[in-house]
Amino acid sequence: MRRLGEGPCISGLLARFLEDETLLDEIAGRSYRHVNHFDKIVLVDTGAQLGYRLTLHAWCPPYTEKELNDELIHDHRFSFWSTILTGRLVSQNFSRPEDADAPSAHPRVGFQQYRYSPEKQGVSTTSNFYEFIGETELEVTGDSIEEQGNAYHLKYHRIHRVVLPLESMTCTLVLRGPRERNFSNVYNTAYPSTDTTSGNVMFTREELTGKLNGILANVNGA
DSSP, X not given: OTTTTSHHXXXXXXXXXXXXXXXXXXXXXXXXXXXXXXXXXXXXXXXXXXXXXXXXXXXXXXXXXXXXXXXXXXXXXEEEEEEEEESOEEEEEEEOOSOTTSOOSSOEEEEEEEEEEXXXXXXXXXXXXXXXXXXXXXXXXXXXXXXXXXXXXXXXXXXXXXXOOSSSOEEEEEEEEEESSSOEEXXXXXXXXXXXXXXXXXXXXXXXXXHHHHHHHHHHHO
16 A cells, blocks of 8 residues: 555556546546545445445545534444555544443543444435444544555554644545445534434536546645
């Protein structure tokens, strides 16, 4: 992943996509603005539950005060490898207490827990279903920082949130492994204490072209 994310390699890959309108349409049809405030651009997708997926994740400031204060705490359905193409990725890390009554060296914070299950409904939209599980506590275990050029691996059960960048774009290249479960967990205090849904709208070819050109400019200027 580190080699794939090096300037000449990723620049050539993005330029190849931008030259092919058929590929742009395919990529746009599965790419969207994620609820966690980043552009999720799915470059390659095998379409199989046990397959792999190669995506770009781009966090592009400025953000509103509300977006900056969103908790966005989650784990994943799959483990993944990632390399930082531009900017720096700052994550706040959490864990589930093994014993709720035992003293801990880490501060504990109360959240509402939801089980997130994405279900595709059509070509242009995706319905995301959040099943309310109940109240829970998480331990705040500290921050991690990945600088431009770094690569790392994250297991599906690790709980974290990405801190939104304030000044410049942060963009990562992510290789998702086979799905290890059919849901992930989301933790916050903003959603209602009931089941809820949200929808995604896929990018148009024109929107995707603009976003890829912006990423390419940042990669080339890095």
